[in-house]
Amino acid sequence: MTFTPQPKKRSDVRLSSPVTVLSGVGPKKAEALGKLGVFTLEDLIFLMPRRYEDRRFPKPLSELTPGNIECAVADVAEISAFNGRTEAVLSDSSGIARAVWFTDKIADFVHKGMRLALYGPISDYYVEPQFSHPAFEILYKNKTPTLIGKIFPIYPGTAELPQKAIKKFVDTVLETYADSLLNDFLPSRILTHYKMMSLKEAVMTVHNPADEKQFIRARNRLSFDELFLLQTGIMLRRRAFMGKYRASILRAGRIFREFSDSLTFKMTDAQRIAIYEILEDVEKPYPMNRLLQGDVGSGKTLVAIFAMLAACDSGFQSAFMAPTEILAQQHYVSLRRFLAPLGVRTALLTGSLRASERREILAGLYDGNISIAVGTHALFSGGVTFNNLALAVIDEQHRFGVLQRGELTSKAKAPHVLAMTATPIPRTLVMSIYGDLEVSTLNEMPKGRKSIKTSAVMPQEFKKVYGMIREEVSKGHQVYWVCPLIGEGERELANVIASYEMISSAMPEMRAAVIHGQLPIDEKSRVMSEFSAGNIDILVATTVIEVGVDVPNATMIVIQDAGQFGLSQLHQLRGRVGRGDSQSYCVLLENEGITDSGRERISAMVEISDGFELSERDLMQRGPGEICGTHQHGVTDFRVAELVRDEKILELARDEAKSLLDDDPNLSNEPELKQEILRRLGKVLELASVS
Numbered sequence: 001m002t003f004t005p006q007p008k009k010r011s012d013v014r015l016s017s018p019v020t021v022l023s024g025v026g027p028k029k030a031e032a033l034g035k036l037g038v039f040t041l042e043d044l045i046f047l048m049p050r051r052y053e054d055r056r057f058p059k060p061l062s063e064l065t066p067g068n069i070e071c072a073v074a075d076v077a078e079i080s081a082f083n084g085r086t087e088a089v090l091s092d093s094s095g096i097a098r099a100v101w102f103t104d105k106i107a108d109f110v111h112k113g114m115r116l117a118l119y120g121p122i123s124d125y126y127v128e129p130q131f132s133h134p135a136f137e138i139l140y141k142n143k144t145p146t147l148i149g150k151i152f153p154i155y156p157g158t159a160e161l162p163q164k165a166i167k168k169f170v171d172t173v174l175e176t177y178a179d180s181l182l183n184d185f186l187p188s189r190i191l192t193h194y195k196m197m198s199l200k201e202a203v204m205t206v207h208n209p210a211d212e213k214q215f216i217r218a219r220n221r222l223s224f225d226e227l228f229l230l231q232t233g234i235m236l237r238r239r240a241f242m243g244k245y246r247a248s249i250l251r252a253g254r255i256f257r258e259f260s261d262s263l264t265f266k267m268t269d270a271q272r273i274a275i276y277e278i279l280e281d282v283e284k285p286y287p288m289n290r291l292l293q294g295d296v297g298s299g300k301t302l303v304a305i306f307a308m309l310a311a312c313d314s315g316f317q318s319a320f321m322a323p324t325e326i327l328a329q330q331h332y333v334s335l336r337r338f339l340a341p342l343g344v345r346t347a348l349l350t351g352s353l354r355a356s357e358r359r360e361i362l363a364g365l366y367d368g369n370i371s372i373a374v375g376t377h378a379l380f381s382g383g384v385t386f387n388n389l390a391l392a393v394i395d396e397q398h399r400f401g402v403l404q405r406g407e408l409t410s411k412a413k414a415p416h417v418l419a420m421t422a423t424p425i426p427r428t429l430v431m432s433i434y435g436d437l438e439v440s441t442l443n444e445m446p447k448g449r450k451s452i453k454t455s456a457v458m459p460q461e462f463k464k465v466y467g468m469i470r471e472e473v474s475k476g477h478q479v480y481w482v483c484p485l486i487g488e489g490e491r492e493l494a495n496v497i498a499s500y501e502m503i504s505s506a507m508p509e510m511r512a513a514v515i516h517g518q519l520p521i522d523e524k525s526r527v528m529s530e531f532s533a534g535n536i537d538i539l540v541a542t543t544v545i546e547v548g549v550d551v552p553n554a555t556m557i558v559i560q561d562a563g564q565f566g567l568s569q570l571h572q573l574r575g576r577v578g579r580g581d582s583q584s585y586c587v588l589l590e591n592e593g594i595t596d597s598g599r600e601r602i603s604a605m606v607e608i609s610d611g612f613e614l615s616e617r618d619l620m621q622r623g624p625g626e627i628c629g630t631h632q633h634g635v636t637d638f639r640v641a642e643l644v645r646d647e648k649i650l651e652l653a654r655d656e657a658k659s660l661l662d663d664d665p666n667l668s669n670e671p672e673l674k675q676e677i678l679r680r681l682g683k684v685l686e687l688a689s690v691s
């Protein structure tokens with residue numbers, strides 16, 4: 001353990017002081033608190049009860065209801081101990097009840113005639129209700145009970161730290177320091193307008209609520225604080241950024257129109273609207289910050305191409321970043337096919353280029369010869385210099401950490417950013433993480449798409465899948481076979497080969513091939529283009545094909561041991577099919593020993609085809625940080641706020657933050673607020689995207 005110097009005077013104590021400044025908290029206790037994530041006074045003050053026990057209303061014994069947790073005040077009519085148990089008969093004016101404790105020690109100090117306050121679960125006992133191992137307190141001389149009569153907070157506890165101890169620490173910190181440490185930082189206008197509790201009152205209330213109504217008011221106040229500070233912080237940063245940097249102005253021109261005329265299909269209305277929204281953004285001298293979300297197969301790439309062509313038309317470069325080499329490769333191939341006839345120069349930059357190829361591409365990016373660079377995050381590694389990068393498209397942005405988005409913006413002063421995702425982020429989350437990020441949504445699939453038929457197959461019916469595959473292939477279609485999820489490296493390889501051999505020997509007439517992360521990129525792209533060309537019937541793959549891969553003639557995807565995959569991953573994988581006019585199928589193979597949650601995910605997939613709905617489920621199951629890759633930055637690690645529950649508060653917080661900054665862009669009139677934003681979020685905001 002590190003030694004933390006203790007502040008000498010009480011006035012030196014801050015929210016950030018270690019819990020050891022409290023009397024009664026030594027190194028041992030501090031360590032135990034640390035296991036709950038409590039290190040500082042602030043952590044302790046804002047340690048939220050997990051739940052509350054309502055012990056306000058003692059009931060007459062005759063009204064105790066089996067199955068409930070109840071409290072009562074009663075006299076001991078009989079008490080006896082035997083076989084490690086204590087049993088008592090209790091009485092009050094309404095009738096009798098029983099109590100049992102699973103220890104024989106109670107009768108040593110609880111005697112007939114005493115009055116008790118009790119709290120605990122009620123079970124059936126012949127005729128009378130029975131308290132089962134209740135907490136109790138002896139009420140000598142009509143002493144007022146402390147065990148009952150109010151609402152009790154229940155904190156997250158550990159074996160070393162019983163509730164009583166935590167409660168005591170919380171009480172101590174509030175008694176000693178609440179007055180000096182909990183100062184309101186919200187603008188007074190907001191406090192009065194919404195009749196909010198003061199910060200101190202809200203904190204005291206969540207630890208000791210008088211009733212539910214008061215508790216909700218307190219929680220709302222604290223939740224508003226968190227959301228408002230984050231919104232204000234993010235907007236402050238973004239506005240500072242926009243004010244500092246001028247973005248290049250991009251307008252659609254000749255190439256844009258030629259491309260539009262060359263399309264052989266009709267764009268969806270949603271695509272048109274999204275393109276229009278983007279063009280409006282990039283015509284302004286501020287960097288665009290737009291998220292394009294649309295379910296897998298909704299045609300996001302096309303929208304991005306139009307945006308990049310507007311950059312081209314205006315004489316600027318664009319970068320198109322994909323999360324995997326396979327995807328980058330594929331985008332490159334289709335971009336080149338579309339754009340080469342229009343005279344637009346594109347290049348592919350990934351980590352596995354030969355040195356000479358890399359040099360040539362770097363030179364082209366540097367002198368501006370190359371207009372569109374497609375690549376993995378290698379695009380934004382050191383050594384890559386663009387001539388005049390004006391637009392960065394980030395495909396499948398949820399796959400990139402927040403940090404990488406920051407790196408990207410270091411390649412150009414203020415590029416317009418278009419991030420694309422098929423993992424629709426619930427609106428609440430988008431708002432809380434990105435503040436005033438703009439969102440376009442492709443809520444419509446290209447014409448003629450049929451919804452994918454999804455089915456689950458038990459391990460014992462495994463063989464019937466071969467029949468399904470044969471049928472699809474006999475129609476001239478192709479199939480993906482996704483191998484179980486087992487991590488990286490050697491084991492992955494062994495696994496894919498095993499599946500490949502199983503399939504080849506079961507269906508020797510099929511043309512099967514293997515693709516996985518260990519293959520050299522040249523080999524990967526050779527396999528992918530063979531598959532695209534229709535020369536392979538079954539592609540046995542790891543999750544390298546998870547995102548974005550687009551082969552419309554593939555109409556079936558089989559996912560082995562599907563229970564092991566996450567929900568959004570399954571949905572992404574399913575999105576590899578259903579990209580053409582034919583009916584497509586997704587077959588989810590259950591594994592031996594599948595978990596309950598695995599089975600739940602499979603049935604969610606069978607039941608739900610809409611990506612938004614699935615991602616709401618995912619949010620509930622996994623929590624927001626996981627989904628957005630922001631976990632490590634703590635952007636969504638709230639103490640009180642819960643995005644789904646507090647959506648209204650979030651909207652309010654955003655509106656208030658906006659109007660505050662409109663009036664007072666630097667918060668010069670709100671020094672306490674500014675201070676609090678820096679104190680709580682300084683680190684987080686530094687790391688968060690330039691949004």
Ligand code: ADP
Nearest residue numbers: 265266267268296297298299300301302446550
């Ligand atoms: P995603 O949104 O999943 O990235 P893609 O951009 O890969 O989807 O598009 C899926 C497929 O649909 C591609 O083959 C693309 O060329 C095609 N596509 C895109 N827009 C349309 C449209 N309006 N009509 C028909 N096909 C389209």
Ligand code: MG
Nearest residue numbers: 300301395548
């Ligand atoms: Mg895509």
